Amino acid sequence: MSHPQAERFREQARGCRNLGSRMYDGLLRRLADDLDAGGPSVAVLSGHEHDPGPSGLALRLLGSVHRLVLERRAGALAAFYPTVGGTWDPEHGWPVFRELLAEQPEAVREWLDRPPQTNDVGRSAALMTGLLEAGRRRPLPVRLFEIGSSGGLNLLVDRFRYVGKGGALGPDDAPVVLDPAWAGAPPPGVVPRVVERLGSDVMPIDVRSTEGRLALTAYVWPDQVARFERLRGAFRIASGTAYDVRRQAAGDFVDALTLQAGTTTVLWHSVLWQYVAVEERARILARLDELGAAADEDSPLLHLFAEPTRRTPDSPHEFLVCAHSWPGGGRRRILGTMAPHGLPVTVE
Numbered sequence: 001m002s003h004p005q006a007e008r009f010r011e012q013a014r015g016c017r018n019l020g021s022r023m024y025d026g027l028l029r030r031l032a033d034d035l036d037a038g039g040p041s042v043a044v045l046s047g048h049e050h051d052p053g054p055s056g057l058a059l060r061l062l063g064s065v066h067r068l069v070l071e072r073r074a075g076a077l078a079a080f081y082p083t084v085g086g087t088w089d090p091e092h093g094w095p096v097f098r099e100l101l102a103e104q105p106e107a108v109r110e111w112l113d114r115p116p117q118t119n120d121v122g123r124s125a126a127l128m129t130g131l132l133e134a135g136r137r138r139p140l141p142v143r144l145f146e147i148g149s150s151g152g153l154n155l156l157v158d159r160f161r162y163v164g165k166g167g168a169l170g171p172d173d174a175p176v177v178l179d180p181a182w183a184g185a186p187p188p189g190v191v192p193r194v195v196e197r198l199g200s201d202v203m204p205i206d207v208r209s210t211e212g213r214l215a216l217t218a219y220v221w222p223d224q225v226a227r228f229e230r231l232r233g234a235f236r237i238a239s240g241t242a243y244d245v246r247r248q249a250a251g252d253f254v255d256a257l258t259l260q261a262g263t264t265t266v267l268w269h270s271v272l273w274q275y276v277a278v279e280e281r282a283r284i285l286a287r288l289d290e291l292g293a294a295a296d297e298d299s300p301l302l303h304l305f306a307e308p309t310r311r312t313p314d315s316p317h318e319f320l321v322c323a324h325s326w327p328g329g330g331r332r333r334i335l336g337t338m339a340p341h342g343l344p345v346t347v348e
């Protein structure tokens, strides 16, 4: 008899393949077969047979194993994980992965109840696209606010280096290099000075703690080494930059937002909207309209976001990079599209 989660694991395998992880595609297909065959994965997932699809059980399981690898608790499996210097090899890697499930089921179960949480620094390419435009329009410093910040790493946007066709911007020696940040040339504009950085999240991750860094790293797919390296570089920058991420729901955070003369107030979010209830979203947009009505040339407001959105009610979802700016009515402008993990941004 088929295991109730097997089909979901196959679906997640297709998702990982489409997003460029051959390792997780292969592992999840083998895990699905192992579930159907009554292998060791059945005991590991005991009690989770009927977890709903959106809870991402497959990614919770893989994140938990990756965490054991990163903590050097997974023995021989480390040799197959590129994030610790190994090389994935499906033929030899799968039996070792299966053995870990059989020998350490309790260790693997430790993180099964935890929601996978990521913070993709690549999405700063979308934020920088909007900031460059803001800098071109007005030479004002920026107060940067973010909702759904996770570890708040995208608040460090101006500390990264960005490479496009024929040009680059940002510090030469930045530990994070987004390459290619744009599918074409870097968009014209001026990087504004960021004078304040504050984020919020219902489950903030403290990247200055070992536990926080481990959590964000464990949910990166291990054969996506560039994503992993960006994260590690951002951890280094975070330790030397003043910023904070409050434990606060997005609606409450935006309610408390104010404008300040002589600065552009920017509210930014990426891949958050789908998690926010319809009423909370409406409240956020209403508060932005209210603030926008009070904005002027000396205290402008910019709402920037990169979210899976439709261009028109009938179009398919795309990761659109959009801006609403005030004064000027706050009409939505599409600045471009981005890849799901951020890079590259195609400017329109």
Ligand SMILES: C[S@@+](CC[C@H](N)C(=O)[O-])C[C@H]1O[C@@H](n2cnc3c(N)ncnc32)[C@H](O)[C@@H]1O
Binding pocket: 117, 118, 119, 120, 121, 123, 147, 148, 149, 150, 151, 200, 201, 202, 203, 204, 248, 249, 250, 251, 269, 270, 271, 272, 275, 276, 277, 280
């Ligand atoms: C997919 S992650 C994206 C994180 C980050 N923005 C990025 O692009 O890397 C979504 C984040 O939104 C947070 N979140 C979900 N609902 C929220 C809410 N109502 N208010 C604030 N944060 C929320 C989650 O805890 C999670 O950290």
